[in-house]
Amino acid sequence: xxxxEAALKSWAKDIxxxxxxxxxxxxxxxxLVDVLSRREVGNRIVDCYLSGSYRxxxxxxxxxxxxVIFVIDPTQWPGAFLGLAERPNPSTVLRSFAxxxxxxxxxxxxxxxxxxxxxxxxxxHIDCVPAITRPGNxxxxxxxxxxxxxxxxxxxxxxKVLSAANNANGGLLVPLVKLLxxxxxxxxxxxRVRSFVVETLAVTLFSNLHxxxxxxxxxxxxxxxxxxxxxxxxxxxxxxxxxxxxxxxxFVPDLAxxxxxxxxxxxxxxxxxxxxxxxxxxS
Numbered sequence: 039x040x041x042x043e044a045a046l047k048s049w050a051k052d053i054x055x056x057x058x059x060x061x062x063x064x065x066x067x068x069x070l071v072d073v074l075s076r077r078e079v080g081n082r083i084v085d086c087y088l089s090g091s092y093r094x095x096x097x098x099x100x101x102x103x104x105x106v107i108f109v110i111d112p113t114q115w116p117g118a119f120l121g122l123a124e125r126p127n128p129s130t131v132l133r134s135f136a137x138x139x140x141x142x143x144x145x146x147x148x149x150x151x152x153x154x155x156x157x158x159x160x161x162x163h164i165d166c167v168p169a170i171t172r173p174g175n176x177x178x179x180x181x182x183x184x185x186x187x188x189x190x191x192x193x194x195x196x197x198k199v200l201s202a203a204n205n206a207n208g209g210l211l212v213p214l215v216k217l218l219x220x221x222x223x224x225x226x227x228x229x230r231v232r233s234f235v236v237e238t239l240a241v242t243l244f245s246n247l248h249x250x251x252x253x254x255x256x257x258x259x260x261x262x263x264x265x266x267x268x269x270x271x272x273x274x275x276x277x278x279x280x281x282x283x284x285x286x287x288x289f290v291p292d293l294a295x296x297x298x299x300x301x302x303x304x305x306x307x308x309x310x311x312x313x314x315x316x317x318x319x320x321s
Contacts, residue, residue, distance in 0.1 A: 043252060047213075050213040052099075053216055054216070055098070056100075059100050059101045063162055066162050070164060073143075074108070074135075077138045082134075083108050083109065084110065087194075088105065089107050089167070089197075090104060090193070093105070093193070096212060096216055096219065098220055101162065104162065105193075106165065110131060112124070115134065125188055127183075128153075128168070128181025128183040128187075129181075131181060132154075132183055139155065146160075150183060153167060154168075167180060168181060170188065172190075176192050177195075190294075190296040191292075192296065199241060200212075203244050206248060207248055207249055210249055210252055210255060211255070218237075218240055219236055219237065225311075226311070229311035229312050230308075231309075231312055232301075234300055235288075239290055240259055241293060242293065261274075264313060266281075266283065266313060267282075267314075282313065287301075287304065288304040288309045
């Protein structure tokens with residue numbers, strides 16, 4: 039066991055972003071915030087903070103992208119400020135951000151995604167995510183420009199749940215998540231799922247179980263996934279509200295408590311392929 043655990047720790051170290059990469063990401067974030075604050079859109083931003091894997095410390099080397107939540111005053115955009123709607127259309131907000139970023143970063147590519155505006159720098163991609171707060175809690179509304187709707191999320195809750203589970207597991211959950219993400223990236227394309235799905239599965243599991251080693255954590259995670267096709271070695275009395283079957287598809291509850299499914303859209307064949315995969319520990 040000691041040799042396997044040492045290999046796992048070495049693997050986790052190899053995929054950890056370097057201090058230089060983290061510093062570069064931090065500088066780019068700070069510069070972006072400064073840019074937006076001195077332009078007209080800055081008066082309509084009431085708060086901003088990092089989210090995503092970089093903020094949760096589950097990003098892999100090299101850091102390819104960071105997510106930034108920009109909390110906006112919804113009354114300051116066309117449509118809402120005229121009293122015609124409670125909130126502006128997400129596409130209207132994204133266009134405002136796009137105009138500023140294309141002006142301030144003329145040599146960088148900027149394009150609209152479903153829920154964010156992506157700024158592609160030479161060393162890093164930054165996803166700018168406009169959001170609206172819900173009074174009295176840490177739920178925010180994030181816009182979807184494809185259908186002009188706003189949906190609930192909470193990056194701050196994701197961070198809190200991960201941090202609590204990591205502390206309860208002696209600091210092993212964060213490196214375990216990184217190992218699982220790297221494993222997922224190595225899978226055949228038809229078995230690979232979004233990294234946030236893997237992370238949410240791991241946090242869900244180890245909010246209810248404790249691991250003593252990384253080796254045990256990997257075993258428990260893979261056995262838990264396998265039990266959805268009745269191939270587990272141990273008995274799992276609870277599915278922890280996770281579903282993986284032909285009827286329901288793949289359902290992994292949002293840890294923010296919004297009722298959402300972070301695995302939405304994962305087709306049956308991909309889910310079944312994931313269940314069949316096994317992990318090989320690097321020597």
